[in-house]
Amino acid sequence: MRIDNLQYANWSEKIFREMRAGGVDAVHVTIAYHENFRETVLNIEQWNRWFEQYPDLILKGRWASDVALARATNRTAIFFGFQNPSPIEDDIGLVEVLHDLGARFMQLSYNNQSLLATGCYEAEDPGITRMGREVIAEMNRVGMVIDMSHSADRSTIEAAEMSRRPIAITHANPHAWAPALRNKRDEVIRAVTDKGGMLGFSLYPHHLKDKSACTLEGFCQMIADAAALYGAEHLGIGSDLCQDQPDSVVEWMRVGRWTKKIDYGEGSAAAPGFPPMPDWFRDNRDFGNLEEGLTKVGMSANEVAGIIGGNWHRFYADSFTPEVTG
Amino acid sequence: MRIDNLQYANWSEKIFREMRAGGVDAVHVTIAYHENFRETVLNIEQWNRWFEQYPDLILKGRWASDVALARATNRTAIFFGFQNPSPIEDDIGLVEVLHDLGARFMQLSYNNQSLLATGCYEAEDPGITRMGREVIAEMNRVGMVIDMSHSADRSTIEAAEMSRRPIAITHANPHAWAPALRNKRDEVIRAVTDKGGMLGFSLYPHHLKDKSACTLEGFCQMIADAAALYGAEHLGIGSDLCQDQPDSVVEWMRVGRWTKKIDYGEGSAAAPGFPPMPDWFRDNRDFGNLEEGLTKVGMSANEVAGIIGGNWHRFYADSFTPEVTG
Numbered sequence: 001m002r003i004d005n006l007q008y009a010n011w012s013e014k015i016f017r018e019m020r021a022g023g024v025d026a027v028h029v030t031i032a033y034h035e036n037f038r039e040t041v042l043n044i045e046q047w048n049r050w051f052e053q054y055p056d057l058i059l060k061g062r063w064a065s066d067v068a069l070a071r072a073t074n075r076t077a078i079f080f081g082f083q084n085p086s087p088i089e090d091d092i093g094l095v096e097v098l099h100d101l102g103a104r105f106m107q108l109s110y111n112n113q114s115l116l117a118t119g120c121y122e123a124e125d126p127g128i129t130r131m132g133r134e135v136i137a138e139m140n141r142v143g144m145v146i147d148m149s150h151s152a153d154r155s156t157i158e159a160a161e162m163s164r165r166p167i168a169i170t171h172a173n174p175h176a177w178a179p180a181l182r183n184k185r186d187e188v189i190r191a192v193t194d195k196g197g198m199l200g201f202s203l204y205p206h207h208l209k210d211k212s213a214c215t216l217e218g219f220c221q222m223i224a225d226a227a228a229l230y231g232a233e234h235l236g237i238g239s240d241l242c243q244d245q246p247d248s249v250v251e252w253m254r255v256g257r258w259t260k261k262i263d264y265g266e267g268s269a270a271a272p273g274f275p276p277m278p279d280w281f282r283d284n285r286d287f288g289n290l291e292e293g294l295t296k297v298g299m300s301a302n303e304v305a306g307i308i309g310g311n312w313h314r315f316y317a318d319s320f321t322p323e324v325t326g
Numbered sequence: 327m328r329i330d331n332l333q334y335a336n337w338s339e340k341i342f343r344e345m346r347a348g349g350v351d352a353v354h355v356t357i358a359y360h361e362n363f364r365e366t367v368l369n370i371e372q373w374n375r376w377f378e379q380y381p382d383l384i385l386k387g388r389w390a391s392d393v394a395l396a397r398a399t400n401r402t403a404i405f406f407g408f409q410n411p412s413p414i415e416d417d418i419g420l421v422e423v424l425h426d427l428g429a430r431f432m433q434l435s436y437n438n439q440s441l442l443a444t445g446c447y448e449a450e451d452p453g454i455t456r457m458g459r460e461v462i463a464e465m466n467r468v469g470m471v472i473d474m475s476h477s478a479d480r481s482t483i484e485a486a487e488m489s490r491r492p493i494a495i496t497h498a499n500p501h502a503w504a505p506a507l508r509n510k511r512d513e514v515i516r517a518v519t520d521k522g523g524m525l526g527f528s529l530y531p532h533h534l535k536d537k538s539a540c541t542l543e544g545f546c547q548m549i550a551d552a553a554a555l556y557g558a559e560h561l562g563i564g565s566d567l568c569q570d571q572p573d574s575v576v577e578w579m580r581v582g583r584w585t586k587k588i589d590y591g592e593g594s595a596a597a598p599g600f601p602p603m604p605d606w607f608r609d610n611r612d613f614g615n616l617e618e619g620l621t622k623v624g625m626s627a628n629e630v631a632g633i634i635g636g637n638w639h640r641f642y643a644d645s646f647t648p649e650v651t652g
Contacts, residue, residue, distance in 0.1 A: 038364065045419030093371030100427050 001025050001071060001309035002287050005200045006081075006149075006171040006238035010245045011050065015284070016057040019076040022284035025309065026067040026316075028105055028170065028238070032082040034256030037094055040087035044101055047078065062102055064317035079316075081105030081170070083150065083253075085116050085135070092131070092138055099142040104320050105170060106139065107147040108132060108159060111265065112258060117148075117155040120182055121265075125152035128159055140164045143320045148192070149238075150182065157191040165319060166196035171238030173202055177222045178209040180266060186229070193234040198315050199226070200238025205275040206266035207240070216280040220293035223307065232303040236312040237290065243283050247273035327351050327397060327635035328613050331526045332407075332475075332497040332564035336571045337376065341610070342383040345402040348610035351635065352393040352642075354431055354496065354564070358408040360582030363420055366413035370427055373404065388428055390643035405642075407431030407496070409476065409579075411442050411461070418457070418464055425468040430646050431496060432465065433473045434458060434485060437591065438584060443474075443481035446508055447591075451478035454485055466490045469646045474518070475564075476508065483517040491645060492522035497564030499528055503548045504535040506592060512555070519560040524641050525552070526564025531601040532592035533566070542606040546619035549633065558629040562638040563616065569609050573599035 002023050008030040009015050019027065031043045051060050059070055061077035070077035080102045087103070088094040095106075108117035108128075116132035118125040128136065136159060139146055146167040148156040160167050169192055175183040189199055201223060208214035209222070226235060242249070250273060254265040264272055280289045287308065294304045328349050334356040335341050345353065357369045377386050385396055387403035396403035406428045413429070414420040421432075434443035434454075442458035444451040454462065462485060465472055472493040474482040486493050495518055501509040515525055527549055534540035535548070552561060568575070576599060580591040590598055606615045613634065620630045 037367075041363075041423055042419070044423060045417070048419060048422050091371070093368070093374060096374050097367055097370060097427065101423065102426075 001067065001305070001313055003067065003309035003312040004028070004237055004239050004241070004284070004287075005168075005198075005312050006030065006202070007241045007243075008083075008245070008249075009241060009243040010249070012244065013054060013057070015243060016050075016054055016076065018284040020057060020074060022287045024076055024284050024287060025071040026061055026077040026079060026312070028079045028081050030083050031080045031103075032084065032087045033110065033253050034084055034086050034258070037087050037089050037091075037098075040082070040098070041101070044080070047080070051078075060102060061104075063320055064313055067313055067316065079104045081107075081145075081147065083107045083147075084110035085114050088135070090115060090131070092134055095135060095138045095144060096142045099144050103144060104316075105145045105147045105168065107150055108135070109152070109155065110150045111254070117159065118152040120150055120152050122152060125154040127154045128162060132159075133162060136162050137164070141323050143322050145315075145319050153185060153188050156184075156188050160191040160195055160197060163195075165323070166198070166315070167192055168198045168200065168315070170198075170200045171202040171204070171207075171240040172199070173207045173222065174226055177225075178207060180207050182266060183207055189226075189230055193230040196234070196318075198234055198236055198311065199230065200236045200312075201226075202238055202240045203277065203281045204240035204242070205277065208278065212276045212278055214278050216278070216289060216293040217297065219278075220290070220297045220299075223294060224297045224299055227299065227303060227307075232299070233306055233311055233314075235307050236315075237308065239281065241277070241283065242274055245274060250274050327393065327631070327639055329393065329635035329638040330354070330563055330565050330567070330610070330613075331494075331524075331638050332356065332528070333567045333569075334409075334571070334575075335567060335569040336575070338570065339380060339383070341569060342376075342380055342402065344610040346383060346400060348613045350402055350610050350613060351397040352387055352403040352405060352638070353610075354405045354407050356409050357406045357429075358410065358413045359436065359579050360410055360412050360584070363413050363415050363417075363424075366408070366424070367427070370406070373406070377404075386428060387430075389646055390639060393639055393642065405430045407433075407471075407473065409433045409473075410436035411440050414461070416441060416457070418460055421461060421464045421470060422468045425470050429470060430642075431471045431473045431494065433476055434461070435478070435481065436476045437580070443485065444478040446476055446478050448478060451480040453480045454488060458485075459488060462488050463490070467649050469648050471641075471645050479511060479514050482510075482514050486517040486521050486523060489521075491649070492524070492641070493518055494524045494526065494641070496524075496526045497528040497530070497533075497566040498525070499533045499548065500552055503551075504533060506533050508592060509533055515552075515556055519556040522560070522644075524560055524562055524637065525556065526562045526638075527552075528564055528566045529603065529607045530566035530568070531603065534604065538602045538604055540604050542604070542615060542619040543623065545604075546616070546623045546625075549620060550623045550625055553625065553629060553633075558625070559632055559637055559640075561633050562641075563634065565607065567603075567609065568600055571600060576600050
């Protein structure tokens, strides 16, 4: 079973076929960066069209069992997520509404301060806000996973502590390996994994040591080292694959509607666009390379199977259904 | 099993308890008269709060099986519907989105011309519109029932003919029995029931012979006569109970935002408000009276059980799931 827990491609039949060619049974796809509720619903409508157009390639993922269904029918289960809480606007009732519509992951902030938490590019991190506490409890209740990939350290640690259910960093790498601002420090990863949460390793070159020139061996050794520190069962893949996107999309991710200026985020004026992917992970067809690479650095078959999909699958099973109360 | 396939009460714990006292296992509730998409979502959020507040009394109904679940756990399953297509605005993609959120019935028009069909108060009825044809097909595909209770005759007959799945008139009575403009002529009822559709009998006094003074025997004899004409299996109850609503609500139903003047609909300047209910059907606790009345006019136990709930239950089972294609 192979699961990629973060992609934001320029979706097409070609990419859906590559998912099948790569044996990817489930993908958590971003359906909102800065979209408000109505705009997010339009993105869901677009996905509904794709599910209707390509019923032999993809299906809408709602529950962990949909991954097995996808696998059994040679399709890919698509799970929805947001990189920002903008889809819930200032209305906590939209958490349940959007969960009903299939949303399974929501980042509490994206680089900037949000109504809920602080983003990793802010100078100050005052931690989880008043509304943030309420939304964390509501996400716990309905079964929407708290994702802190683009959040600041204190906010992330507080979210992990406040949440009654394990949380996730769906796509980032250890800061000690590649000191990007978006990568996570040891104490942040530990706060998440100590409580049963997950870290998904990113293949976005700005998160890699030596960026696009990062080697497969280096990447896999980093994972093996993380397994020793945090436990292999808390690790998975969140490739951050942005396949076939024009550079206008990375600008939308970074700038949204919050500034009239250009913000280069992890890029620069000299390299404002999407960086080229490492040649051993160009797209969904290269999941086999990851499996081989992890095996070569000495991880067991069991550990590799967990990192390539089994751990996310277990996490889905524990996370997507409403909280049992009583 | 007892099902009321149309209510729009001023919901409260009191009413939910009366549903249980009356043994009502499922209610189709109106959640939109003239609301747009976002306003309808706010109404869904309000219902989500009630489901969370009163888990021992009500549950959200999505599928026919939820009626049995409600019955087995001594609760009432609440199914959502719209009296107007306003919640989908001009966006066909919202049909599937709203079905996902639980909507199971949608009227194609409410008294006036809509984007889809003509309402029963218009002078001319040009039939189903271009968008109407598309939306009927989409409602068929996803499993949302076409309801023509407030639509004009030609539009209703065309909808019954165009629809690949049986449609419903959830709340109205035969025009021959009580010649209200909203009640349905023989050929209209026949167009619906001949294709497997359902007629729900209304207890709203403006739809009754002698209005609030209508007798239980007269109402039940009308049902027995309709069973002889259309088949008892196509009949159910859609009481149109508007319990505890202030008169401002009937004004909202009639006027919405489409006029700045007052429109009295089925009322009049002298009697603009909600009329008093007949004394044998005051609220959900009086379903037993209907059962007794139907038995007294000579209907079989089987027929009575069907009209009181079994027929709607069968219709739910046939109607709410996505169309099987292939």
